[in-house]
Amino acid sequence: MNAMATIYPIRLYGDPILRRRALPVEAFDGIPELAENLFETMFEAGGVGLAAPQVGISRRLFVAAEYLDEEEEAEDTPLKSRVKQLYVMVNPVITYREGHQVGTEGCLSLPGLYSDEVPRDLRVRVQYQDEYGEPKVLEAEGYLARVIQHELDHLEGKLFIDRLPPEARRAFINEHRAELAEMQRRARALIKELKEA
Numbered sequence: 001m002n003a004m005a006t007i008y009p010i011r012l013y014g015d016p017i018l019r020r021r022a023l024p025v026e027a028f029d030g031i032p033e034l035a036e037n038l039f040e041t042m043f044e045a046g047g048v049g050l051a052a053p054q055v056g057i058s059r060r061l062f063v064a065a066e067y068l069d070e071e072e073e074a075e076d077t078p079l080k081s082r083v084k085q086l087y088v089m090v091n092p093v094i095t096y097r098e099g100h101q102v103g104t105e106g107c108l109s110l111p112g113l114y115s116d117e118v119p120r121d122l123r124v125r126v127q128y129q130d131e132y133g134e135p136k137v138l139e140a141e142g143y144l145a146r147v148i149q150h151e152l153d154h155l156e157g158k159l160f161i162d163r164l165p166p167e168a169r170r171a172f173i174n175e176h177r178a179e180l181a182e183m184q185r186r187a188r189a190l191i192k193e194l195k196e197a
Helices: 031-045 142-155 166-175 177-196
Strands: 049-051 061-067 083-098 101-106 114-120 123-129 135-141
Touching: 031 049, 031 061, 031 083, 049 142, 061 142, 083 142, 101 142, 114 142, 114 166, 123 142, 135 142, 166 177
Parallel strands: none
Antiparallel strands: 049 061, 061 083, 083 123, 101 114, 123 135
């Protein structure tokens, strides 16, 4: 990873870009650099995935990482040095889904908030292009399948709270009303700051 990589400000809940369907990537010049910047931003924020709309770029692209288990590495080891596998997925499409899992998710755009009731498919097959435009296919299950579905949702303008069953979603919003309102305030402040920059 390049020491000169850019760390982007992450857009927060309440920012309209998080609710927009991202546009397909057609030209790949600049995509490797964008992917590198997304990785650096993700590592800095302590995440497992980051989609372009989360940094204000409405393109169908996300990055994700598989990390070594904490048991295999000391917990205070920097995140970047615990990477097992990195993924850059451009224009991803899930072509096959199977099974069901319910688990915990958080989101860098909803910092500090988690739900352990998020339903996802257990196994997925995803067709995508890498950062150079090369076609790829990946079969994923369990946690990696969850990460891919979460990030792909960002490209559709969806957040993990949209996946919650109605009762759980209402409970989540009621429980975190103050934090969500504060995120919306911060989202507006960041948009204003970026417009003025």
